[in-house]
Amino acid sequence: MTGEIEPAVIQSAFAEQLQAIAEAKPDAVVIETMSDPEEARLAVAAAKATGLPTVACMVFDSGKDKDRTMMGTTLKKRPGF
Numbered sequence: 001m002t003g004e005i006e007p008a009v010i011q012s013a014f015a016e017q018l019q020a021i022a023e024a025k026p027d028a029v030v031i032e033t034m035s036d037p038e039e040a041r042l043a044v045a046a047a048k049a050t051g052l053p054t055v056a057c058m059v060f061d062s063g064k065d066k067d068r069t070m071m072g073t074t075l076k077k078r079p080g081f
Helices: 007-023 037-048
Strands: 029-034 054-058
Touching: 007 029, 007 037, 029 037, 037 054
Parallel strands: 029 054
Antiparallel strands: none
């Protein structure tokens, strides 16, 4: 993840937001348009902690083969996806 924010701080922010969403009793959570795999993982972990079904998507629109996010990453570099 790029930037100077610690992953725990980002995780906490996602958790706070998703807890508020969960209190509205939605059917599911959609994490969308993510461009950084690590940030997507943090968002999904926070969403899963609510107990709600969770779906996530990433955006790949850069690079010669359009296989990179705007952050320049590919999933091939990220185990666990």
